Amino acid sequence: MSERAHILRHAGTILVGQLAVMAFGITDTLVAARYADTALASLSVGSAAYISVHVGLMGIVQALLPIWAELQGAKKYAAVGQSVRQALYIVLMTSSLGMAVLLHPDTFLDWAQVPAHLQLEVHEYLAVVAFGLPASLLFRLFGTLNQSLGRPRAVTFVQVAGLLCKIPLSILFVLGVPGLFAPMGLVGCAWATLVVNMAMVVSAILLLRLQDYYKPYAFWQRMEAPDFAALGQFLKLGIPSGLAIGVEVTAFTLMALFIARLGVVASASHQITSSMAALLYMVPLSLSIACSARVSYWLGANQYQYAKKALRDGLTLVIFFALLLSLLLVSFQKEVVLFYTQSPAVAELAAQLLYWLAWYQLADAMQVFCVFALRSYRITLFPLLTYAVTLWGVGLAGGYAVSYGFVQFDNLAWLHTNSPITFWQTSTIALLLTVLALFPVLWLLAYRKIR
Numbered sequence: 001m002s003e004r005a006h007i008l009r010h011a012g013t014i015l016v017g018q019l020a021v022m023a024f025g026i027t028d029t030l031v032a033a034r035y036a037d038t039a040l041a042s043l044s045v046g047s048a049a050y051i052s053v054h055v056g057l058m059g060i061v062q063a064l065l066p067i068w069a070e071l072q073g074a075k076k077y078a079a080v081g082q083s084v085r086q087a088l089y090i091v092l093m094t095s096s097l098g099m100a101v102l103l104h105p106d107t108f109l110d111w112a113q114v115p116a117h118l119q120l121e122v123h124e125y126l127a128v129v130a131f132g133l134p135a136s137l138l139f140r141l142f143g144t145l146n147q148s149l150g151r152p153r154a155v156t157f158v159q160v161a162g163l164l165c166k167i168p169l170s171i172l173f174v175l176g177v178p179g180l181f182a183p184m185g186l187v188g189c190a191w192a193t194l195v196v197n198m199a200m201v202v203s204a205i206l207l208l209r210l211q212d213y214y215k216p217y218a219f220w221q222r223m224e225a226p227d228f229a230a231l232g233q234f235l236k237l238g239i240p241s242g243l244a245i246g247v248e249v250t251a252f253t254l255m256a257l258f259i260a261r262l263g264v265v266a267s268a269s270h271q272i273t274s275s276m277a278a279l280l281y282m283v284p285l286s287l288s289i290a291c292s293a294r295v296s297y298w299l300g301a302n303q304y305q306y307a308k309k310a311l312r313d314g315l316t317l318v319i320f321f322a323l324l325l326s327l328l329l330v331s332f333q334k335e336v337v338l339f340y341t342q343s344p345a346v347a348e349l350a351a352q353l354l355y356w357l358a359w360y361q362l363a364d365a366m367q368v369f370c371v372f373a374l375r376s377y378r379i380t381l382f383p384l385l386t387y388a389v390t391l392w393g394v395g396l397a398g399g400y401a402v403s404y405g406f407v408q409f410d411n412l413a414w415l416h417t418n419s420p421i422t423f424w425q426t427s428t429i430a431l432l433l434t435v436l437a438l439f440p441v442l443w444l445l446a447y448r449k450i451r
Contacts, residue, residue: 003294003306004313010152010290011317017143017156018282020163024196027163028189031170039174039186042121046186049108049122050129052249053101054136057094059245060238061087061140065289066296066376067237068148073300081217084145086230088223090238091141095134102130121186128190135197142204148293151213158203166196240380244371244387251391255427258400259420269349270420272340273357277364280325280357284365287318288372295376308446311373322365326358349420356424363431370438377445386437395430399423 025047032039064087071080105126109119143155172181173188184191208214252274259270291314298307329336333354337347371383403422 002313003310004317006150007287007290007294007310007314008317010147010150010293011286013152013156014147014289015282015286017152017159018286020156020159022278022282023163024166024193027167027170028193031174032186032189035174035183035185038118039121042118042125042186043189045109045118046122046125046129046190048253049105049126050102052246052253053098054133055249056242056246057098057133057137058140059242060090060094060235061137062144063238063241063375063380064090064141064234065144065148065293066299066378067233068145069293069296069376070300072149073297073303075301077216078218080145080149081219081221082224083230084141084217084219085221085223086227087141087234089226089231090234091134091137095137098133098137099130102126102133124187125190128187128194132190132194132197135194135201139197139200139204142201142208147289148296150293150297152290154207154211158200158207161203162196162200165199166192169195237375237378237380240384241375244380244384247384247387247391251387251396251427254396255399255423258396258403259423262403262418262420265343265345265349266420268341268343268346269353270423272337272346272350273353273420273424275340276329276336276354277357277361280329280361281364281368283321283325284318284361284368287314287321288369290314291318291369292372292376295373299376304446307376311442311446314373315369318365318369322362326362329354329358329361352421353424356421356428360424360428360431363428363435367431367434367438370435370442373442374438374445377442379441379445382441383438386434390430390434390437391427393430394433395423395427398430399426402426 028043028047029040032043064083067083068080071077071083103126105123109122139158143152146152146155169192170189173184173192174186175188176183208219256267256270256274260267291310294310294314295307298304298310333351336354337350341347341350374380374383399422403418403420
């Protein structure tokens with residue numbers, strides 16, 4: 001099988017699993033909306049708090065992929081098992097930190113100025129999902145391990161099965177069954193998530209225990225004492241990666257808060273665009289994970305020429321699919337807008353935003369590829385600093401300054417004012433600058449390894 005076909009098959013499997021995970025949130029939104037408007041509003045706040053914590057901690061675990069892929073390439077199978085057991089200490093630390101934050105969310109709720117009548121529901125929701133966080137991070141560990149070994153199919157199977165369980169459980173727990181099961185409201189979404197996360201972890205443990213493929217890795221050895229050198233290596237990779245994801249997520253979520261000041265039409269149009277952006281992002285993300293695993297595998301095997309070929313083939317696939325998605329987005333722009341809304345004002349503004357989204361997702365695809373590939377070469381701090389300058393500085397702060405008239409560029413008349421378009425324009429520029437900063441470093445590293 002060619003390198004490109006290997007990456008494509010790996011990425012396709014990951015993509016199905018990523019879409020299944022996205023559907024978890026969509027399920028909760030639809031079910032909560034059927035229960036009550038207050039439940040939907042509380043879910044919006046609670047899920048934002050949970051995602052802000054979960055995504056950053058998940059990034060720390062996900063960053064371990066290059067380590068295990070390198071060991072796999074070097075055929076050090078027992079070392080993979082030992083490294084995974086050490087990673088359990090990372091899960092323990094991140095879970096403890098995340099649970100402490102989720103169980104005491106008052107600072108976040110006060111900062112977000114959440115109305116008092118919603119805070120009780122949000123507290124109940126976060127209290128339940130907090131206890132599901134360790135299971136979620138453990139499954140992320142299982143997913144990262146399998147991606148590094150080039151075996152993502154088992155992860156996707158469990159994720160799809162989890163979705164099939166999540167849908168009826170959310171309906172049952174939230175809405176109840178007359179005469180049989182009392183409705184629980186919003187907290188029912190949290191209980192459904194907790195049950196599914198636990199079931200997914202049990203499935204992962206059974207697979208690791210029973211599948212013959214995992215036997216050479218000797219995962220089920222006695223747990224070693226903490227190896228602080230190994231843990232330090234994990235954190236050196238994981239902390240900057242987790243913080244970088246935090247910068248990326250907050251740049252996206254804060255953009256929504258700033259746009260909300262422009263009115264209902266602006267917010268609704270932005271919501272349509274951001275929903276499409278999140279969906280499109282799954283394609284380059286899956287390709288980048290698959291490519292990173294292959295690059296790290298060849299680096300571990302000391303086959304630097306093959307590592308560069310994997311980079312080149314992965315980049316080709318990312319660019320091809322990004323161009324294809326942009327073309328489809330522009331070609332079916334009206335159909336996409338009408339799928340979301342029947343409001344003429346919202347549809348008109350959203351149509352303009354989707355044109356900018358076509359450019360945005362091109363730059364987004366390139367930058368996520370660079371970030372994941374750089375992890376294979378143990379470069380994580382530079383992307384974090386670049387994100388802080390470009391996504392926060394140029395994209396978010398720049399959009400705010402231009403949109404609200406604090407800064408004016410007479411020779412850049414295409415930059416809008418008092419419009420959500422401004423934020424998508426400046427964010428696109430920010431992503432392009434990110435690519436211009438990261439791509440030369442990546443290619444220099446790949447070339448120097450060959451030399």
